[in-house]
Each structure stands twice: as C-alpha cells, then as structure tokens.
Amino acid sequence: MPVFLDNRLWFPDPASASRDGDLNGLVAVGGDMSVPRLLLAYRNGIFPWSVNPITWWSPEPRAIFELDQFHVSRSLAKTIRKQRFQITIDRAFEEVMRNCAKPSPARRNTWITSEFITAYTTLFHQGHAHSVECWEQQQLVGGIYGVAIGGLFAGESMFHRASNASKIALFHLIEYLRLRDFSLFDIQMLTPHTEHLGAISIPRLGYLKRLRQAVEMPCCF
Numbered sequence: 001m002p003v004f005l006d007n008r009l010w011f012p013d014p015a016s017a018s019r020d021g022d023l024n025g026l027v028a029v030g031g032d033m034s035v036p037r038l039l040l041a042y043r044n045g046i047f048p049w050s051v052n053p054i055t056w057w058s059p060e061p062r063a064i065f066e067l068d069q070f071h072v073s074r075s076l077a078k079t080i081r082k083q084r085f086q087i088t089i090d091r092a093f094e095e096v097m098r099n100c101a102k103p104s105p106a107r108r109n110t111w112i113t114s115e116f117i118t119a120y121t122t123l124f125h126q127g128h129a130h131s132v133e134c135w136e137q138q139q140l141v142g143g144i145y146g147v148a149i150g151g152l153f154a155g156e157s158m159f160h161r162a163s164n165a166s167k168i169a170l171f172h173l174i175e176y177l178r179l180r181d182f183s184l185f186d187i188q189m190l191t192p193h194t195e196h197l198g199a200i201s202i203p204r205l206g207y208l209k210r211l212r213q214a215v216e217m218p219c220c221f
Contacts, residue, residue: 005031014045014058015205025059033119035126042147042154043215045208047188051115062207063190063199070174071198079164080171086135087172093124093131096143100157112157123147130221132173134165141165144173151183151217180221184214
C-alpha cells in the first residue's frame with residue numbers, strides 16, 4: 001500500500017515501492033508540488049506522475065541513457081550535419097512544456113496538466129529545471145525538458161513538430177551533459193522509441209546507488 005503524505009517534507013524509501021502491475025513503483029500519494037518537495041523527490045529517485053491526487057513513483061526497473069551510448073543512426077547523423085535546425089538552451093522552457101502537453105499521434109493523453117506546468121516553470125525560474133529547444137525558421141519545432149541536480153539530469157518529456165526535431169534536441173542535450181561532466185541521465189521508463197536510441201533499463205537499487213553519487217557532484221547546467 002502506498003504511503004499517504006501530509007504537510008511534512010519527507011518521502012518513504014523508494015526501494016520499498018510496489019513492483020506489481022499498474023502500481024509498479026508507486027511510492028506515495030498526496031503532499032504538494034512545491035519546489036522543496038520536488039527537489040527532495042528527485043534527490044531520492046522519485047517523481048510525480050499525476051494530480052488529484054498527486055502520486056509519486058520510483059519504478060522497477062529504471063530507464064536511463066548512458067551518456068556515451070546514445071545511438072545516432074545514419075539518417076540522424078545526416079540531419080545533424082545539415083544543421084537544418086537552430087538549437088537553444090533555456091530560451092523557451094514553458095513553451096516546450098506546453099508543446100509536450102499537447103496530444104500527438106503517438107501520445108493521445110498526457111500527465112502534463114496545468115498544475116505540472118506551473119510547478120516546473122517555477123523550478124525553471126529558480127534554476128533547477130531546463131530545456132533544449134529546436135527551431136526551424138524561428139518556429140519552435142522540437143524540444144525536451146527536465147530537472148538537474150548535481151550530476152543528475154532527469155528528463156521529463158520531449159516533443160517534435162518536424163521530423164527528427166526531438167531526436168536532434170536529445171542529441172544536443174546529451175552532448176551538453178557530457179561536456180559538463182554529468183553522470184546520470186534518467187528517463188524514468190523505457191519505451192520502444194528511447195530503446196531504439198540506445199536507452200537501457202537498470203535495476204532500481206542500482207539506479208538509486210548511482211543517483212546518490214550523482215546528486216553530490218559539483219556539476220552546473
């Protein structure tokens with residue numbers, strides 16, 4: 001059974017979360033999405049996934065990108081070389097989130113509600129959340145956003161409105177993280193799309209061990 005949170009700033013041990021079916025990784029229910037609680041959650045390998053009620057998760061297994069194992073296909077490499085898109089960082093964070101929240105052929109529903117947009121935009125303005133944007137002719141056509149703590153980057157969602165735009169944004173984010181000596185790129189759960197790009201699943205306990213080291217690193221996004 002999940003723990004029900006009150007106003008105290010704490011979380012139960014994510015290693016004790018459920019491993020069963022639809023409840024796989026459910027750690028707790030309730031609380032709020034204030035900046036201190038969100039940062040505490042990410043430092044402990046936990047993330048929110050719904051509102052009304054707020055639910056907090058740490059799935060088994062956990063999906064990550066190893067920063068030196070991102071798969072660049074020949075077609076993607078060709079697009080990168082053409083420099084079709086312009087890449088920026090932290091230029092349009094809220095716009096990236098709002099585009100991630102829109103339905104698409106591959107995603108009919110989304111957890112990114114107005115409450116999430118408000119909470120993570122606040123994180124952004126306080127320097128804890130970041131975005132990479134992909135532009136074509138001054139139009140935002142792709143992007144990705146997430147949370148950075150020490151050497152951890154927790155990717156939340158990405159979108160594209162032009163072919164390969166989200167992959168290009170992801171490629172540049174990974175190069176950016178490597179340049180700044182980040183050690184852990186969390187993407188929560190593996191999908192066929194991210195697996196094709198080189199993402200892997202690792203046991204939750206292994207992830208939590210790496211996380212403890214990553215969040216103490218003196219990295220600066």
